[in-house]
Amino acid sequence: MQEEKLKKRQFLSAQVDLSKFNKSQFEAASDEEKRQQDVMGESTTFLKDGMRRLRKNPLAMGSIIVLLLIILTIIVAPSIVPYSYSEIISVNGKRDKSAANLGPFEYSKAEQKYMKSSGEKLFPHILGTDSLSRDYFIRVIYGTRVSLSVGVVAAIMVLIIGLLYGSIAGYFGGRVDLIMMRIVDIIYSLPDMLIIILLSVVFNERLKPVIDKTILSVLGTNMISMFLVFGLLYWVSMARLIRGQILSIKNNEYVLAAKCIGTKNSRILRRHILPNCLSVIIITTALQVPSAIFTESYLSFLGLGVSAPLTSLGSLANDARAGMQSYPLRLVVPAVIICLIVLALNLLGDGLRDAFDSKLN
Amino acid sequence: MAKYIVKRILLAIVSIIIVSAITFFVMNAIPGGPFNKEKATSAQAQKVLEERYNLDKPVPEQYVLYMNNLIHGDWGVSLHSGRDIWGEISSRFSVSARLGGMAAAVAIVVGLILGALAALTRNKWPDRAIVFFTTLGTAMPSFVLATLLLLVFCLKLKLVPVWSSSNPNYTLPIIALSVYPMAYITRLTKTSMLDALNQDYVRTAKAKGVAGWKVIFKHALRNALIPVITYVGPMVAYILTGSMVVENIFTIGGLGSSFVTSITNRDYTMIMATTIFLAILMVIANLLTDIAYKFVDPRITFD
Numbered sequence: 055m056q057e058e059k060l061k062k063r064q065f066l067s068a069q070v071d072l073s074k075f076n077k078s079q080f081e082a083a084s085d086e087e088k089r090q091q092d093v094m095g096e097s098t099t100f101l102k103d104g105m106r107r108l109r110k111n112p113l114a115m116g117s118i119i120v121l122l123l124i125i126l127t128i129i130v131a132p133s134i135v136p137y138s139y140s141e142i143i144s145v146n147g148k149r150d151k152s153a154a155n156l157g158p159f160e161y162s163k164a165e166q167k168y169m170k171s172s173g174e175k176l177f178p179h180i181l182g183t184d185s186l187s188r189d190y191f192i193r194v195i196y197g198t199r200v201s202l203s204v205g206v207v208a209a210i211m212v213l214i215i216g217l218l219y220g221s222i223a224g225y226f227g228g229r230v231d232l233i234m235m236r237i238v239d240i241i242y243s244l245p246d247m248l249i250i251i252l253l254s255v256v257f258n259e260r261l262k263p264v265i266d267k268t269i270l271s272v273l274g275t276n277m278i279s280m281f282l283v284f285g286l287l288y289w290v291s292m293a294r295l296i297r298g299q300i301l302s303i304k305n306n307e308y309v310l311a312a313k314c315i316g317t318k319n320s321r322i323l324r325r326h327i328l329p330n331c332l333s334v335i336i337i338t339t340a341l342q343v344p345s346a347i348f349t350e351s352y353l354s355f356l357g358l359g360v361s362a363p364l365t366s367l368g369s370l371a372n373d374a375r376a377g378m379q380s381y382p383l384r385l386v387v388p389a390v391i392i393c394l395i396v397l398a399l400n401l402l403g404d405g406l407r408d409a410f411d412s413k414l415n
Numbered sequence: 416m417a418k419y420i421v422k423r424i425l426l427a428i429v430s431i432i433i434v435s436a437i438t439f440f441v442m443n444a445i446p447g448g449p450f451n452k453e454k455a456t457s458a459q460a461q462k463v464l465e466e467r468y469n470l471d472k473p474v475p476e477q478y479v480l481y482m483n484n485l486i487h488g489d490w491g492v493s494l495h496s497g498r499d500i501w502g503e504i505s506s507r508f509s510v511s512a513r514l515g516g517m518a519a520a521v522a523i524v525v526g527l528i529l530g531a532l533a534a535l536t537r538n539k540w541p542d543r544a545i546v547f548f549t550t551l552g553t554a555m556p557s558f559v560l561a562t563l564l565l566l567v568f569c570l571k572l573k574l575v576p577v578w579s580s581s582n583p584n585y586t587l588p589i590i591a592l593s594v595y596p597m598a599y600i601t602r603l604t605k606t607s608m609l610d611a612l613n614q615d616y617v618r619t620a621k622a623k624g625v626a627g628w629k630v631i632f633k634h635a636l637r638n639a640l641i642p643v644i645t646y647v648g649p650m651v652a653y654i655l656t657g658s659m660v661v662e663n664i665f666t667i668g669g670l671g672s673s674f675v676t677s678i679t680n681r682d683y684t685m686i687m688a689t690t691i692f693l694a695i696l697m698v699i700a701n702l703l704t705d706i707a708y709k710f711v712d713p714r715i716t717f718d
Contacts, residue, residue, distance in 0.1 A: 245434065245693060245694050247656035249434070249437060251675070252437075255678055351559075352556060352660065355660055356660060356663070368558075371559065371562065378562065378570070379566075385563075385566065386563070389562070389563060
C-alpha cells in the first residue's frame with residue numbers, strides 16, 4: 055500500500071483519523087479468508103427460482119404433462135389420421151352412405167366389403183362417425199385445436215391491451231389515471247355475457263362481406279368476432295390489476311433513483327416497473343386462458359361459436375345434444391376434454407401463483 | 416358513506432344507460448328485421464308494421480323514443496308475439512328467479528359448510544376430498560354439467576322426470592347452476608376461515624376456555640364471512656347468464672332462454688327489455704354487495 059497524504063481532519067468531523075494507526079497493525083487477508091467471501095452457489099434469476107419451485111409442485115407438473123400430451127396429439131394426429139374434419143367418408147371415391155353414426159372402431163358395410171376385396175386395411179374410426187358420416191375423432195382433434203387457440207389468442211390480446219392501458223394509467227397517475235379508470239369502471243360494470251352475445255351476433259353478420267376472400271376468411275367470422283369481443287371487453291380486469299401493481303411499485307426508492315439520474319419514462323417502465331409486476335402478469339395470463347375457453351365453449355354451445363364445418367369443443371357438444379340418448383359418447387368426449395383442459399390450466403395457474411408470487415409464501 | 420353510495424348509484428345509472436345504448440345500436444346493426452320472415456310479407460304490410468313500431472325512423476330517434484317510453488314505464492309490446500313485454504318478462508322472471516334464488520341459496524349454504532369443514536380438517540381426508548371436488552367443480556362449464564346430468568339422471572336412470580311447466584322439478588337445474596358458485600364459495604370460505612383461525616382473538620378465546628363450537632361459529636366463521644360477501648354480486652351475474660344455457664337444456668321457459676330466442680327472432684323490444692332488465696339486476700346486485708361489504712368491514716375506507 056502506498057503512503058497517501060491524508061487530508062487534515064476537520065473539526066468535529068466523524069472521519070477516522072488514519073494517521074493514528076500504525077501500518078503494522080494491519081494484515082493482508084489470507085487466501086483462505088478471501089475464499090470465504092466467494093459466492094459458491096450459482097446466482098439465481100427470478101425465472102429460475104420460480105421454475106425450481108414450480109418443478110416441486112406435482113399437480114402443476116402433472117397438468118403441464120397433460121397439456122403437452124393434448125398439444126402433441128392435436129399437432130400430430132391430423133397427419134396420421136387420413137380423414138379431414140369436414141370430409142364425408144367415401145370408399146373408392148364413392149360416398150359411403152352406410153358410414154353415418156358408426157360406433158368406435160366400427161367399419162361401415164361398404165368399408166368392410168372394400169377391405170375384403172382389396173385386402174388393404176382402412177384406418178379405423180377411433181371414436182366412430184357423426185350423423186353426416188364424418189370421422190368423429192378428427193373432429194374432436196380440430197375442435198380442441200380451435201378451443202385452445204381461441205383461449206391462447208384471447209389471453210395474449212387481453213395481456214397486450216391490459217398491459218398498455220394499465221401501465222399508462224398507473225404510471226402517469228393524476229387526471230390521466232382518473233379518466234382512464236372511470237372508463238374501466240364503466241366497462242367493468244357492464245354485464246359482459248349479454249354484450250358478448252349481442253356483439254358476436256352482429257360481428258358475425260357484419261364481418262362476412264369485409265373479410266370475404268381474404269386470409270382471415272379461413273378463420274371464419276365467428277372466430278374473429280369472438281377475438282374482437284374478448285379484446286373489447288376482457289382486458290379491464292387485467293388493466294386494473296397492472297395499474298394497482300404499478301402504483302405500489304412506482305413509490306419504491308429504485309424508481310426514485312432512476313428518475314433522479316434522468317432516466318426516460320419509457321425506460322423506467324420497461325426496466326424497473328414491468329419486471330417487478332411480472333409474477334402477477336404471468337399468473338393472470340395463465341388463468342385467462344381457461345376462462346376464455348369457458349366463454350368460447352359457452353358461446354359455441356348457444357350456437358354463436360365458430361361456423362360450420364369448422365368446429366370447437368363447445369359446438370361439438372351442442373351438436374351432440376340432439377342425439378344424446380342414442381350416442382352419448384359424442385357428448386361425453388368433448389365435454390370431458392373441455393373439463394380436462396380447463397382443469398389442467400387452472401391447476402397450472404395455481405401452481406404458477408405459488409411459485410412466482412413471493413409475497414404469498 | 417353517503418357520498419360513496421351516491422357516487423356508486425350514479426355510476427350504476429350511467430352503466431345501465433350505456434348498456435341500453437350499446438344494445439340498441441348493436442341490435443339495429445344486425446341485418447334483418449323483426450318482420451323479415453321466410454314467408455314474404457307484402458311490401459305494403461311491412462311498411463305499415465314498420466311505421467306502427469317507429470322502425471322507419473332513424474335509429475338515434477328510435478332510441479330516444481324508446482327510452483322516453485321506458486322512463487314512463489312503457490316497455491312496449493313484443494314484435495314477435497305481440498304480447499305485452501312487461502307481462503311476459505315478469506311471468507318468465509318468476510320462473511328464473513325461483514331457479515336462480517334456490518341455486519344461490521344452495522351454493523351459499525353448502526359452500527359455507529364445506530369451506531368451514533375443509534378449514535377445520537386441514538390436510539386430513541375431508542379437506543382433501545373437498546378440495547378435489549371444488550377443483551373439479553370450477554373446471555366444469557355449467558352447460559356440460561347440465562347436459563351430463565340430464566343424460567344420466569333423466570334419460571338413462573330415469574330417476575328424475577323431464578321438466579315440464581305443469582310438473583316442474585328443479586333438482587337437476589339447481590345442481591347444474593349451483594356447482595360452480597358453490598365450489599368458488601367453498602374455496603373463499605376455506606382461505607378466509609384458515610386466516611381467521613390463526614388470529615389472536617381466536618387464540619385468546621380458546622385460552623379463556625370458550626367452548627370449541629362457540630369459537631368456531633362466533634369468532635372464526637363470522638369473520639370469515641366477510642370475503643364471501645364480495646362474491647355475491649358476481650355470483651348473481653354468473654347465475655343469470657348461466658341460466659341462459661341451463662334453461663335452454665332443461666327446456667325451462669325462463670328469462671335466460673327468452674334472451675337467446677329473442678335475438679334469433681330479431682324481436683327488438685324483447686331484446687332491449689331483457690338486456691335492460693338483466694343489466695339492472697346485475698348492477699343492483701353489485702351495488703348492494705359493495706355497500707354491504709363496507710358496512711360489514713369497518714376497516715375499509717371510503718374514497
